[in-house]
Amino acid sequence: MPKRIMVVDDAMFMRATVKRILEQAGYEVAGEAENGQMAVERYGELRPDAVLMDITMPVMDGISAAKEILKTDPKAVVLMCTALGQQNLVIDAIKAGVKDYIVKPFQPERVLEGVGKALGAA
Amino acid sequence: MKAEFIEPFVGAAFSVLETVTGQKPVRGQLALRTSTFTTQQITIVAGVNGNVEGVALYGMSLATATRIAGAMMASQVDELNDMALSAISELGNMVTGNAITRLSQNGYDVDITPPSVIKGTQVEMSTKIPALVVPINTPFGSIEVNVALAEVAMAAAA
Structure with missing residues (x-):
């Protein structure tokens, strides 16, 4: 059974790019969400093995969504995938229980390395 | 506006x-x-807030935007459809996100708003302060980076 990943990003282009990278590596994209609120709701329905989450999104940002998901499921595997690389955000995310912090623009290998390690450690 | 911005x-x-x-x-x-x-024909607008506030605008021709979107999507793009517009918008998000990461390394506490894309040449834009502009030439065409940012006076601690 392939591992199931949920992709969260407000940009359709990024969701399609990450989906292609993951599917070519043998993962299943269980679902997508375009803001943090939708991600929290869809996580409860889909229970994916991991979540790749953007930060800058309308309605609810990715850090808040990651905290909500980890509050309801402390074993959730959440990775941030964002254009923001400020040290305070990275620390905030890691303290919240996020497994990895990938900065855009990224090479496909970086995403696969992050997801692979996070799932391996889960 | 400070040139360092x-x-x-x-x-x-x-x-x-x-x-x-x-x-x-x-x-x-x-x-x-x-x-x-x-x-210009295509303008990506990204807001910056925090102790430095303002806007970053990335202007380019429709042809340049279409060619860059094609390069980002690694496919032939003939028109700026929804997916290509999303790619161009994400370009603005990545540049602005990367830029404010650099600003934060210089001691500024800043965040960005999700970018918007404006299509059309007759749109009059107004920024609070005059913008500094740097054209960036690429094999896909020229992109104008416009930055209008100002430091915000923070209230003194009680």
Whole structure:
């Protein structure tokens, strides 16, 4: 059974790019969400093995969504995938229980390395 | 506007464009723009807030936007459809995100708003303060990086 990943990003282009990278590596994209609120709701329905989450999104940002998901499921595997690389955000995310912090623009290998390690450690 | 505010955006644009298109850009001459101006065919608008506030605008022709979107999508793009517009918007998000990461390394506490894309040449834009502009030339066409940022006076601690 392939591992199931949920992709969260407000940009359709990024969701399609990450989906292609993951599917070519043998993962299943269980679902997508375009803001943090939708991600929290869809996580409860889909229970994916991991979540790749953007930060800058309308309605609810990715850090808040990651905290909500980890509050309801402390074993959730959440990775941030964002254009923001400020040290305070990275620390905030890691303290919240996020497994990895990938900065855009990224090479496909970086995403696969992050997801692979996070799932391996889960 | 402090000239030091534009350098993180130019550096970020160079770095992001080279990564997503595989082509090295060339920097043009710095200029000052009046606070009211008319947009190019495609303008990506990203807001910056925190102890530095304002806006970053990335202007380009429709042909340039279409070619860059094609390079980002690694496919032939003939028109700026929804997916191509999303790619161009994400370019603005990545450049601005990368730039404010650089600003934060210089001691500023800043965040960005999700970018918007404006299509059309007859749109009059107004920024609070005059923008600094740096054209960046790429094999896909020229992109104008416009940055209008000002420091916000923080209230003194009680």
